[in-house]
Structures are given as structure tokens and as C-alpha cells.
Amino acid sequence: MSENIFNHLLSNESLFKNREVLHHGFIPSNLPHREKEIQSLVHNLVEALHGQIPSNMILYGQPGLGKTAATRHVCQQLMSRGRELGRTIHTVEINCCTIDTKYRVLSQLANELMLDTSKHVPFTGWPTDKVLSRLKENMERLGGGHVFVLDEIDHLVKRHGDDILYPLTSLNYELRNSRCCIIGITNDLNFTDLLDARIASRLGSEDIAFSPYNAQQIEDILAQRADAGIREGVLKEGVIKLCSALAAQEHGDARRALDLMRVAVNKADVNGDELVGIEHVRMAQNQLQFDQMTPVISGLPFHQKLVLYSILLNETNGLTNVSSGEIYSVYQMTCDNAAVTPLVSRSIGNVIKNLDSLGLITTKTTSLGRYGRSNRINSCIPKNIDPIQIMTNSDDSMKPVIQATYRLQSRL
Ligand SMILES: Nc1ncnc2c1ncn2[C@@H]1O[C@H](COP(=O)(O)OP(=O)(O)OP(=O)(O)O)[C@@H](O)[C@H]1O
Ligand SMILES: [Mg+2]
Structure with missing residues (x-):
């Protein structure tokens, strides 16, 4: 029988040490150049550890500036400190691009707070009021502080209006045994223009604007990820610099920089090259442009x-x-x-x-x-x-x- 087609790749020593570290979903244990934004989140959310109600917040900024990563990092730390202090804190993150109706957002929040799947809100079919009551019941049963992160919130509001935000931002008036804080994340700098004035003032009690990274800052971010994800000594001089400079031209997008570096290393890996050079970054840039443009044109x-x-x-x-x-x-x-x-x-x-x-x-x-x-x-x-x-x-x-x-x- 002929040799398995995966064998030669499995036997090759990859230039990656840990490829996962270079993926978007990976949350590094520290986020360089986001200290100020993280501090603002921490200053507000610490209230949950004091048994108080943190303010609702809106985080703004263009794509790839670390909004989701910073929020996840802070939420993870909050939960872990809560556990150490014996405080009940639950955080639920919802991506409103994929969960994009009022019913689905409320049911997802309710279900995340209920382990017993037989008591889950069904996928469709309940009146919205009933779903909202179930969410409140689940919050009260668990008690403590709840932080609901609505990522890409503008997608939900642009499609279905801001109705959902009224009951969500009113929860604290009705809860007895628990408290709740909403964090909305958006790319749209004019997001609050989409909202009814009352909701805008309740939701945006504290805003954090994430500014674009400059090339030097992206270099620091890449260097940290390269250390953890790529074998030592395989990146030639100038590779990180070029990835950072190219991403800095595109509104300082750290995701773009990570993509360039990951795809460049992958190109070298596939070619069987031992070092990653400028030419691999150029190949990566071409491929990313191609991958980005092709679906737009077709x-x-x-x-x-x-x-x-x-x-x-x-x-x-x-x-x-x-x-x-x-x-x-x-x-x-x-x-x-x-x-x-x-x-x-x-x-x-x-x-x-x-x-x-x-x-x-x-x-x-x-x-x-x-x-x-x-x-x-x-x-x-x-x-x-x-x-x-x-x-x-x-x-x-x-x-x-x-x-x-x-x-x-x-x-x-
Ligand atoms: N300061 C940072 N340190 C380390 N990694 C970072 C930093 N900022 C962003 N990243 C990384 O860049 C990628 C994109 O970040 P993230 O997903 O948080 O962007 P975002 O602002 O939420 O973008 P979008 O608006 O498109 O959702 C992630 O892989 C994240 O880990
Ligand atoms: Mg995001």
C-alpha cells in the first residue's frame, strides 16, 4: 500500500512551537499597550467583587485593536479573583454577529446560567417576556454579580433595533439577589446614535475608546507571540518589523499583523525552508490580500x-x-x-x-x-x-x- 499522504508533514519538524498561540482566539496572559484600557475595565468591574453594581460600558475601536481580547482577559481575572474571595461572579460573552436576535440573545444568556439542559429555553417558540423571566430567575438563583458582554453589539442593533437593551439595562431595578452589568463592544464609533437617548445614557455610562496601535506597539505584541508560538531563531531579521509596519498601515490592526506572521511561517513550513524571511511575509501579504478580495469581487x-x-x-x-x-x-x-x-x-x-x-x-x-x-x-x-x-x-x-x-x- 502507498504511504499515507499526511506522513511527510507529520515527520517534518515544524517551525511553529505552538501554532495555537498565533490564532485570533488565543488570549495571552498579558496584553502589551492596553494597560490603560484594562485599568479602566478593572476599576469599574472591581465593584462586582465589592458586591456593588459596576457601571455599564461601551468599548469602541476599529477591528483588531484588542477589544475582545482585553475584555476576555479582564473577565477571566475577575472570575478567578471572585472564586478566591468566595464571591459569586458570572460572566457571559455573546457575539451578536452570530447570535443576532433579541430572542436568541436573551435565551443564550439564560441558558449559560443554567447547567441543567432540560431547563434550557428552547431555540424558538417562547414569548420574549417568558425568556426574560427565565433569565431573571436564573440570575437570582445563582445570585452575585453578572457581567454580560455583548460583542459586536452594533450588528444586533442595526438589524433589530435597540428594544433588547431596554430590559437588559433595567434588570438591576428588578433583581433582589443579584446584580448585573452590561458591556457592549463595537467597531462603530457612532453606535450611540443608533440608540434611544434613554438607553444610550444607561448603556454608555462609561466609554472606553481603543486607539490604533503604532508599528512599534505591534512589534511588541508580535515579539511576545513569536516567543511563545514560533521556534527560536527561525524568524530572520526584519520579519517582525515588516509584519508590524504593514499592519500599522491598516489602522494599526494587531489581528492583521498576527495573520501575516502566522501565514509567513506557514509558507516557509510548507516550502520546507528552515528560516522565515521577508519573502515569506510578502507571500503571506499576497495571499491575505487575495483571500480578502476574492469573495468581495466574486x-x-x-x-x-x-x-x-x-x-x-x-x-x-x-x-x-x-x-x-x-x-x-x-x-x-x-x-x-x-x-x-x-x-x-x-x-x-x-x-x-x-x-x-x-x-x-x-x-x-x-x-x-x-x-x-x-x-x-x-x-x-x-x-x-x-x-x-x-x-x-x-x-x-x-x-x-x-x-x-x-x-x-x-x-x-
Ligand atoms: N495588546 C495586545 N497584546 C497581545 N495581543 C493582542 C493585543 N491586541 C490585540 N491582540 C491580538 O490581536 C487579535 C485581535 O484582537 P481582538 O480580537 O481583541 O480585536 P478586536 O478589537 O476585538 O477586533 P474586532 O473589532 O474586529 O472584533 C487577537 O488575536 C488578540 O489576541
Ligand atoms: Mg472583537
């Missing part, structure tokens, strides 16, 4: 693909800084080739806005004085990505559009 609705293709076609014809009018005339030709009716020219403005917000094109508006305004539009897809190939692979209807020949005008 998921575009058909007419948006046609508009993007029209921009790319103009560019291959040497026409950059195009206006929406120039795009529209090429787009009409692509529609002919796809045998579909073009959208009206007004709608193209919205398509262009969407492609811009997805990071596929850049749009600069210039004023033409009394002749109005004009857009200068260019694609900004990284060179290592072939958007036309991605569009053809994901949508058969793009094939006749791409195979057709176009008589394009160039500017005089």
Missing part, C-alpha cells in the same frame, strides 16, 4: 461586475482617471454583450459608491466651477490579484462580456 451583483469590468477595460486602454460618464458608455457595451438591459445612468453613481466603499476603486471628486463636479475614478485592486479571472470564475454570464471585443475611445 460576490458583486452582476451589474456591479459589469461596471467594475468597464473601469478595468478603460484602464487597459490607457484611460485612467475616468468620469462616470466614460464608464457608463463602456458599461452599455458590456450590457449589450451580456444581453441585459443597462441600469439607468443615475444608478451607476450608487454602484460606483459601493465599489469605492468595498475598496475596489478610488473616486476623487473635482469641482468644475459652474460646470458642476466631475469624478475621477481608478481601480485600486492589488497587482497580484486578477479581478477579471475572479469575475469569470464566479459568474458564467461574465464570459461573453469578457470574450467580446470592444472599440473603445481614448481621450483626445
Whole structure:
């Protein structure tokens, strides 16, 4: 029988010492450069250890800035100190991207506080009031302090409004034997604008803003993770620096930096290289860009693909800084080739806005004085990505559009 296909990888000595340490979900025992934010959380949550009610909080900040990691770290420490002091403290974290209805959030909170699964709130079917009563019963039965962390809370509120936050922020008025504090975490700096003024003031009694890391701070974070996760001496000089600099360019995102480092080491591992160098980081960067862009491009609705293709076609014809009018005339030709009716020219403005917000094109508006305004539009897809190939692979209807020949005008 032939050799098992996993064998050669299992026998290879990996460059990783502990790959898990480089994954997002891993919570390091200390979080460099988040001392101030952690202190703010600790100052507030210590009230739970005193048997008092901590303030509700909202934590803000862009992706990858350690909001979830810092909150989990503090909650773990709070529970462990609570156990040592004989104080009953329960923390429950819910990700509102995955648990995204009022019913599911309340039932998840209630069920997390009940070990006996036969007494769990069912997946659907109860009136919401009954679920809320069950949650209160479970809180009262356990007693003590409860900290409910609603991560990515803006997703819940954007989809279903803020109704759920009213009963949750009112719990302390009704509880006798227990106390509760809500921590909302969000990327949306204008989150409180989505809330009713009363709820905003109850929930946001204390806000913490997480600011972007600079390159040096990311270097410290990576160095700590590399120590724990990667074999000594395998990272060449400059690897951590480059990962940090690249991530610092993207709003100082520590998750991005960890991804770059992990994928770079993995590339070296797969190649059988003994050291990880700058070239592996570049390969990792290309792959991450590709992984990020591909679903965005392939998921575009058909007419948006046609508009993007029209921009790319103009560019291959040497026409950059195009206006929406120039795009529209090429787009009409692509529609002919796809045998579909073009959208009206007004709608193209919205398509262009969407492609811009997805990071596929850049749009600069210039004023033409009394002749109005004009857009200068260019694609900004990284060179290592072939958007036309991605569009053809994901949508058969793009094939006749791409195979057709176009008589394009160039500017005089
Ligand atoms: N100061 C830090 N020290 C060590 N690791 C960190 C630090 N900040 C962030 N990280 C790591 O970066 C990754 C992303 O952090 P985290 O998930 O907490 O970001 P976030 O702010 O919650 O982002 P999002 O808004 O996208 O959910 C995690 O793996 C986390 O461990
Ligand atoms: Mg998070």
C-alpha cells in the first residue's frame, strides 16, 4: 500500500512551537499597550467583587485593536479573583454577529446560567417576556454579580433595533439577589446614535475608546507571540518589523499583523525552508490580500461586475482617471454583450459608491466651477490579484462580456 499522504508533514519538524498561540482566539496572559484600557475595565468591574453594581460600558475601536481580547482577559481575572474571595461572579460573552436576535440573545444568556439542559429555553417558540423571566430567575438563583458582554453589539442593533437593551439595562431595578452589568463592544464609533437617548445614557455610562496601535506597539505584541508560538531563531531579521509596519498601515490592526506572521511561517513550513524571511511575509501579504478580495469581487451583483469590468477595460486602454460618464458608455457595451438591459445612468453613481466603499476603486471628486463636479475614478485592486479571472470564475454570464471585443475611445 502507498504511504499515507499526511506522513511527510507529520515527520517534518515544524517551525511553529505552538501554532495555537498565533490564532485570533488565543488570549495571552498579558496584553502589551492596553494597560490603560484594562485599568479602566478593572476599576469599574472591581465593584462586582465589592458586591456593588459596576457601571455599564461601551468599548469602541476599529477591528483588531484588542477589544475582545482585553475584555476576555479582564473577565477571566475577575472570575478567578471572585472564586478566591468566595464571591459569586458570572460572566457571559455573546457575539451578536452570530447570535443576532433579541430572542436568541436573551435565551443564550439564560441558558449559560443554567447547567441543567432540560431547563434550557428552547431555540424558538417562547414569548420574549417568558425568556426574560427565565433569565431573571436564573440570575437570582445563582445570585452575585453578572457581567454580560455583548460583542459586536452594533450588528444586533442595526438589524433589530435597540428594544433588547431596554430590559437588559433595567434588570438591576428588578433583581433582589443579584446584580448585573452590561458591556457592549463595537467597531462603530457612532453606535450611540443608533440608540434611544434613554438607553444610550444607561448603556454608555462609561466609554472606553481603543486607539490604533503604532508599528512599534505591534512589534511588541508580535515579539511576545513569536516567543511563545514560533521556534527560536527561525524568524530572520526584519520579519517582525515588516509584519508590524504593514499592519500599522491598516489602522494599526494587531489581528492583521498576527495573520501575516502566522501565514509567513506557514509558507516557509510548507516550502520546507528552515528560516522565515521577508519573502515569506510578502507571500503571506499576497495571499491575505487575495483571500480578502476574492469573495468581495466574486460576490458583486452582476451589474456591479459589469461596471467594475468597464473601469478595468478603460484602464487597459490607457484611460485612467475616468468620469462616470466614460464608464457608463463602456458599461452599455458590456450590457449589450451580456444581453441585459443597462441600469439607468443615475444608478451607476450608487454602484460606483459601493465599489469605492468595498475598496475596489478610488473616486476623487473635482469641482468644475459652474460646470458642476466631475469624478475621477481608478481601480485600486492589488497587482497580484486578477479581478477579471475572479469575475469569470464566479459568474458564467461574465464570459461573453469578457470574450467580446470592444472599440473603445481614448481621450483626445
Ligand atoms: N495588546 C495586545 N497584546 C497581545 N495581543 C493582542 C493585543 N491586541 C490585540 N491582540 C491580538 O490581536 C487579535 C485581535 O484582537 P481582538 O480580537 O481583541 O480585536 P478586536 O478589537 O476585538 O477586533 P474586532 O473589532 O474586529 O472584533 C487577537 O488575536 C488578540 O489576541
Ligand atoms: Mg472583537
